[in-house]
Amino acid sequence: MTAPAPLPDISGYSIAPERHWGRWLAVAVILLLLAALGRAFAVGMIEWRYVGAFLTAPAILTGIANTLVMTVATMALGIALGVTTATMRMSPNPVLRGVAVGYVWLFRGTPVILQLLLWFNLALIFPRLGISGVWTVRTVDVMTPMVAAFLGLGINQGAYTSEVVRAGMLAVDTGQYEAAKAIGMTRLLALRRIVLPQAMRVIIPPLGNEFIGMVKLTSLASVIQYTEILHSAQNIYYANSRVIELLIVAAIWYLAVISVLTPLQMLLERHFARGTAGGR
Amino acid sequence: MTGAADHRNPIVSIVALEKHFGAFRVLHHVSLDVFPGEVVCLIGASGSGKTTLLRCINQLAQQDSGAIWVDGELNGFTIANGRLHRRSEREIARQRLATGMVFQRFNLFPHLTALENIVEGPVEVLRRPRAAAAEEVQALLARVGLADKAGHYPAQLSGGQQQRVAIARALAMHPRVMLFDEPTSALDPELVGEVLAVMKELAASGMTMIVVTHELGFAREVADRVVFMDHGRILEQGPAEEVLLRPREARTQAFLSAVLG
Ligand SMILES: Nc1ncnc2c1ncn2[C@@H]1O[C@H](COP(=O)(O)OP(=O)(O)O)[C@@H](O)[C@H]1O
Numbered sequence: 001m002t003a004p005a006p007l008p009d010i011s012g013y014s015i016a017p018e019r020h021w022g023r024w025l026a027v028a029v030i031l032l033l034l035a036a037l038g039r040a041f042a043v044g045m046i047e048w049r050y051v052g053a054f055l056t057a058p059a060i061l062t063g064i065a066n067t068l069v070m071t072v073a074t075m076a077l078g079i080a081l082g083v084t085t086a087t088m089r090m091s092p093n094p095v096l097r098g099v100a101v102g103y104v105w106l107f108r109g110t111p112v113i114l115q116l117l118l119w120f121n122l123a124l125i126f127p128r129l130g131i132s133g134v135w136t137v138r139t140v141d142v143m144t145p146m147v148a149a150f151l152g153l154g155i156n157q158g159a160y161t162s163e164v165v166r167a168g169m170l171a172v173d174t175g176q177y178e179a180a181k182a183i184g185m186t187r188l189l190a191l192r193r194i195v196l197p198q199a200m201r202v203i204i205p206p207l208g209n210e211f212i213g214m215v216k217l218t219s220l221a222s223v224i225q226y227t228e229i230l231h232s233a234q235n236i237y238y239a240n241s242r243v244i245e246l247l248i249v250a251a252i253w254y255l256a257v258i259s260v261l262t263p264l265q266m267l268l269e270r271h272f273a274r275g276t277a278g279g280r
Numbered sequence: 281m282t283g284a285a286d287h288r289n290p291i292v293s294i295v296a297l298e299k300h301f302g303a304f305r306v307l308h309h310v311s312l313d314v315f316p317g318e319v320v321c322l323i324g325a326s327g328s329g330k331t332t333l334l335r336c337i338n339q340l341a342q343q344d345s346g347a348i349w350v351d352g353e354l355n356g357f358t359i360a361n362g363r364l365h366r367r368s369e370r371e372i373a374r375q376r377l378a379t380g381m382v383f384q385r386f387n388l389f390p391h392l393t394a395l396e397n398i399v400e401g402p403v404e405v406l407r408r409p410r411a412a413a414a415e416e417v418q419a420l421l422a423r424v425g426l427a428d429k430a431g432h433y434p435a436q437l438s439g440g441q442q443q444r445v446a447i448a449r450a451l452a453m454h455p456r457v458m459l460f461d462e463p464t465s466a467l468d469p470e471l472v473g474e475v476l477a478v479m480k481e482l483a484a485s486g487m488t489m490i491v492v493t494h495e496l497g498f499a500r501e502v503a504d505r506v507v508f509m510d511h512g513r514i515l516e517q518g519p520a521e522e523v524l525l526r527p528r529e530a531r532t533q534a535f536l537s538a539v540l541g
């Protein structure tokens with residue numbers, strides 16, 4: 001046995017910077033590909049001045065406004081239905097549970113475009129709505145493209161949102177329900193004040209995802225003549241045949257809206273992370 | 281010891297309680313009276329049914345048969361025409377206000393500050409104005425030694441501080457009886473003392489308390505009565521000195537020597 005060699009004293013050393021050769025190479029390749037792609041579009045059969053001209057055309061602006069209105073309205077309906085359905089689903093009452101399960105089954109089980117067409121054509125089933133003899137209206141007068149899109153997209157969204165909300169509520173510790181009951185809360189009060197605020201941390205990321213999905217899903221309402229942005233773009237290119245230019249206009253607007261929504265989601269996430277290591 | 285237990289009318293009266301989980305019998309013919317101002321310590325091996333008994337008292341769990349009376353009211357049922365009628369959820373929530381529960385794992389609301397945790401019940405359940413409630417809660421926080429922690433979230437508090445907030449949260453509802461389920465078992469040893477100190481002060485103030493605990497020193501010092509549970513039954517009970525120092529039952533002796541190591 002020899003005496004162990006003394007360990008070197010490293011207290012005076014600095015840490016050498018790491019060199020990420022791989023990353024630099026990847027960035028170079030990506031920039032090259034982007035440049036090639038950009039050039040292809042620049043010399044391709046696109047009249048960019050039409051893109052610029054139609055970007056702020058009144059019909060396009062109306063379209064994007066309608067897209068936004070429909071997104072907010074259907075998500076509001078979807079969240080209201082989703083929270084209600086998730087609450088019913090977790091109720092001790094078997095009738096409420098059954099209704100919730102049936103609703104999710106029906107609306108998740110059929111394509112949303114089919115539901116839109118059914119709502120829009122409701123007059124074929126029920127020519128008049130209301131209470132017969134007291135007050136009725138013609139269905140075609142009520143079921144405008146806007147109302148049909150709102151009901152079709154919102155009710156369908158509620159079925160999906162209820163599962164997101166339910167997952168969030170299941171993620172909250174059962175000790176929280178018990179502590180809430182122990183201070184005299186009823187089940188609904190405990191859900192509203194204690195469980196849902198905590199579930200929001202789990203709910204917000206997938207809900208943000210659904211919100212962004214809805215911005216684009218509203219384009220389906222173009223098939224029932226709702227004048228959201230894609231429908232507006234189509235109306236214009238049916239007249240002037242600038243198909244690609246107008247599709248690019250619509251794409252730019254979708255990207256712009258979604259670029260604004262993403263940081264909003266992060267703000268919400270931070271708000272509901274109150275009291276955890278991540279938030280304040 | 282408060283000693284001055286009122287032996288006329290029990291504030292909690294448990295009569296022939298039975299409870300099963302499936303085929304497993306958790307509580308078997310448990311009868312127990314607790315009198316106003318009395319401090320009763322429940323001891324017994326893990327799995328002997330202590331938590332289940334507390335949960336039945338505040339109706340977080342339902343017994344299969346037997347009755348629990350709290351402050352003169354039958355838990356969970358009204359009596360009319362010689363029959364029992366189940367109480368509504370709202371009625372049961374109201375009955376729960378007679379008992380305050382302190383959990384082993386604190387169960388503070390993590391999204392609310394210490395003050396908001398305690399104010400929640402008075403404002404949302406008792407419908408007190410928030411400002412008045414907050415003032416009273418500040419006094420409660422001072423009583424449990426946390427006057428300077430009102431704005432802290434549970435995650436920013438030590439276990440001992442969290443449990444003291446939990447005690448204040450229960451006290452804010454002005455319960456007639458406080459139930460403690462091993463309030464110090466989840467704590468680091470150096471934090472146990474601060475929670476026991478708050479409980480001692482509470483006992484000295486005349487609060488009726490049912491305490492599940494393995495802190496035999498606390499039981500000896502504070503309890504008017506010690507109840508030993510074994511396999512879902514009450515095997516032995518009596519004054520703290522008697523049960524802890526001169527247990528009659530062999531099982532009690534075995535349990536005590538195991539806890540004392
Ligand atoms: N919800 C439940 N379902 C099934 N078994 C349970 C449930 N709660 C408690 N038990 C069982 O009942 C027994 C008594 O539990 P508990 O009252 O928690 O005892 P203690 O608090 O004395 O440790 C244990 O064996 C436990 O496993």
Ligand SMILES: [Mg+2]
Pocket residue numbers: 330331332461462
């Ligand atoms: Mg227990």
